[in-house]
Amino acid sequence: MTDDPQSPTGRPVPAWFTDAKFGIFVHWGAYSVPAWAEPTGELGATDPEVWFAHNPYAEWYWNTSQIEGSPAWEHHRAVYGGRPYDDFLDLWRAESFDPGDWADLFARAGARYVVPTTKHHDGIALWDAPGTGTRNTVHRGPRRDLVADLAGAVRARGLRFGVYYSGGLDWYAGRRAVIRHEDRIDDYGRPHEAAYAAYALRQVRDLIDRYRPDVLWNDIGWPDLGMADLPGMFAGYYAAVPEGVVNDRWDGAHADYLTSEYQANRQNETAAAWENCRGVGLSFGYNRNEGPEDLLDTAGAVRLLVDVVSRGGNLLLNVGPKADGTLPEEQRAVLEGIASWMTHHAAAVHATRPLEPGDAVPGGETADGEGPPWVRWTRDDRHAYAFVAGAPGGEAVLKVRPGLLDPATAARLDGGPVSAAAVSDGVRVASPWLDAPLPAAVRFSLASPG
């Protein structure tokens, strides 16, 4: 691609990442046994005063269930009699885990990389991690190296494999401070001791040595006393994985690309390379309390993906498997819906880039001004792709720079009929079902390719 984005550190971001556009996040852990949280709202759009005591992230169960009086605290006593959290590791059986089935679905959905949790904030490792003794899924619970199982299945289908690691929080090896809103002044109880820094560094190096991950997805920063280790660790990573990419959650030490999460850190979505992550619902770990009103439907997920891609980003969409290893049906249905949509639309998503500024009016407008349809654009060297949804009467004026494209070349990627004609401020398109919530793409040849 001509204008390869530069990372914040100046290293060219490997094209595989910026071309990928779509990845699957997987949050799976001992927390998937209780699978209990309140679906309160999205990060960045929820009152931080209530966030921790009513945390919608089911993977935070260890913390939320220790906040006295919280609904999770009540639930944990009522259902589990306040038993120790680590019992959930032994109750986690993963008896129906079929990594090939997951990888097939992710590939059909058009994902090009998969990033599972290898150690979340509870400190339980999904591989035989150094320093964890038997507190990992190889020696207890599933009794499997889940990282290796998923890496093999994903790579066998040509997808890239990354690893999520909670460097900044570890409620086992690091500080066990319960985090409440009033603790925010205490750096959220993050561990900074030298011993923990050495522990975390050893584990990330082990992940690199064993799995050669294509993405190093760290979370919540890195221990202060371990910051000096990072340049050497990154150098070792790139030597082992020349096309590897590193996210931006290392307390400013380094980043190949920037991240946002739900509505948080959206200021990062202007970077040369960036990625928005969120769950299909309001949680990353499976939350049995989520209903249809809390989840994206297929149209919502496709619009999110297309909006992110039209602005030059990647979407890392999370699924939260159940403790038995099956994907919740309502989350599976969304990925199957994306897969069906991708059969006609993948070419307008993968390896595309945004239109140049000024080439199109974001959002577009209908001819009669009855409120804009939903319109987003992508392009490649030869084509411009207009994604249209919600166009009243199946008709819309797409406001584009005159001369940008050739209206006579309009064609729907799903083969449906479409008519297009130049008008004073763009192109008028008309086609059945352009009023549907699920975006349809109309391809145009660029008047001047390149």
Ligand SMILES: CC(=O)NC[C@H]1N[C@@H](C)[C@@H](O)[C@@H](O)[C@@H]1O
């Ligand atoms: C912005 C931030 O620090 N988020 C931390 C958040 N990241 C998600 C991908 C999940 O792993 C959460 O459990 C975690 O707390």
